[in-house]
């Protein structure tokens with residue numbers, strides 16, 4: 001396809017050529033490592049994008065939002081928290097923080113526990129399940145739907161909409177890309193219509209949910225606009241569902257690929273927390289974060305020009321030996337663990353406390369109820385997005401305790 005179209009319109013959704021096959025996408029880390037060692041900062045003509053692989057360089061980029069903007073110059077959709085720069089970002093983040101408090105999240109623990117148990121009840125006697133389909137997908141969708149105040153009957157609609165909005169393409173042709181963009185726009189339009197209805201209902205009759213809290217949040221008499229709330233709700237679905245699905249799945253994948261990890265957390269259940277952190281370092285659900293340079297700037301001896309795209313490879317930085325001891329080994333109890341699986345700086349994941357809580361509870365219950373969790377060997381399919389690391393399905397067998 002023509003490079004201009006590629007870089008300009010789709011620069012952030014196509015795979016680099018080194019990762020263009022299934023095997024590489026199922027385990028990209030050796031390739032990231034090679035790129036980090038050989039070309040720590042390089043320009044990729046195909047994608048018209050810079051790629052940065054070292055921890056120190058990625059850290060520097062994420063720490064400097066004035067030079068590395070989150071604005072997607074080519075974004076067709078409206079701005080969200082994720083794509084705003086300061087000072088607008090600070091203002092918006094403060095407002096949503098008021099509704100998204102650690103207490104509000106921690107209060108969800110009993111619900112997350114019962115939802116997980118209900119999901120596992122359905123498969124317990126079967127002795128096998130698909131971690132993605134039976135547990136890791138429905139759990140975050142149900143939790144965010146409840147948090148937002150969405151009725152149970154509509155949950156699966158959400159899953160479909162939010163999946164479509166983050167979907168990449170398997171083949172880089174203009175037709176496939178255009179088709180995908182059209183599908184994304186349609187899913188977004190449907191979600192917007194849906195949320196407009198919920199907003200109207202909550203405005204008339206507030207409930208104890210996030211939408212009502214967002215309608216109510218204010219700073220110095222300043223409230224969120226309806227458009228801002230709508231986009232924020234959509235962002236939560238897009239940013240929070242598939243990522244959490246992949247975290248739970250990636251952790252399970254690790255426990256089956258390396259049974260010693262499973263044994264260790266069974267013997268020391270208090271390690272589940274740090275095991276989740278190590279999963280975020282070693283198998284991060286988000287492996288890359290995009291920015292645009294606002295001025296000419298040098299990184300790793302390379303001159304990045306104003307307006308150019310820069311992709312920070314968290315998946316590579318998280319295994320940089322200059323930052324982590326023994327980086328290619330999974331240490332269940334690694335400390336310290338300054339991974340960038342949730343990003344870094346002003347855009348650090350707003351949903352991190354929720355994602356951590358869901359993953360911890362899901363894994364704890366999984367390990368308590370079932371023993372001998374093993375991968376039921378089949379061929380795996382990677383999630384078709386260069387920024388995401390995960391698999392579409394992960395069948396396991398187990399024994400009920």
Ligand code: HEM
Pocket residue numbers: 070081082083093144235236237239240241243244247284285286289290340341342343344346347348349350351352354355
């Ligand atoms: C931002 C990862 C779960 C909501 C981010 C960023 C990363 C990330 C890397 C930074 C992006 C950037 O700097 O451009 C993850 C991972 C998750 C997860 C790996 C699960 C394991 C969630 C959940 C929610 C959420 C559950 C909400 C329910 C957000 C929001 C932002 C964000 C709103 C934008 C924050 C801002 O721009 O200030 N996430 N996320 N995420 N995440 Fe998450």
